Amino acid sequence: MERLHPVGFLFLCASLALVAGGNASAAERYCSLTVTVSSTTGARVEAFVSVQDQSGRVTEKETEAGKGTAEFCDLGITTVTVKVGDDGSCNQVVVKNVPLVWEETQRLAVTYQPDACPADSPRLAPLKCALMIRVQDATGAVPNAAIKGSEDLSTQTSDEYGRALLYLSVGRSVEISVDAKGYQGNTVKAVCPSGIDPSEKTVILKKQTDAN
Secondary structure, three states: OOOOOHHHHHHHHHHHHHHHHHHHHHOOOOOOEEEEEEOOOOOEOOOEEEEEOOOOOEEEEEOOOOOOEEEEOOOOOOOEEEEEOOOOOOOOEEEEEEOOEOOEOEEEEEEOOHHHOOOOOOOOOOOEEEEEEEEEOOOOEOOOOEEEEOOOOOOEEOOOOOEEEEEEEOOOEEEEEEEOOOEOOEEEEEEOOOOOOOEEEEEEOOEHHHHO
């Protein structure tokens, strides 16, 4: 049997390492879309951003304070519609047909002027408060749970820590249903306080085998 020359052996090892490294890079996490919101002066702006795909699924986030950015990592490859500002609010920006590319981050820059609206504008959206839902079972967080509110809210999916964020109109009581594969569904009531301070609510799910 012919023995492999040391130089050839090193070349083979290097080639295998490059292939393995390429596969690892392909599997690295990336975000489908990053939205950056700025004012006309270039200052980064805090705003509500929603993304709707062609199936009608809507994902809503608030831009990160100081950075003016919101990341949407679980989108597909079809075009989406991006909205900056609440529906019905003054100077809302809508960008249609935003293209998405597999394993590439699409970066969208939006100029938004909410401060230019009159203080008494009748088109301003009602005040909302942020409610974080934390989904857990007897042992810890429940990721990938579907969370739906009765107030015409889009369905949210809990992250790896069981968290999801909803925005509720001030003063309204809302029923929130939570479902996850392998668990019994649960419905809870939540209310946005009279103020707009953020709040949290924990929802406990029981595994279907535990319920029997």
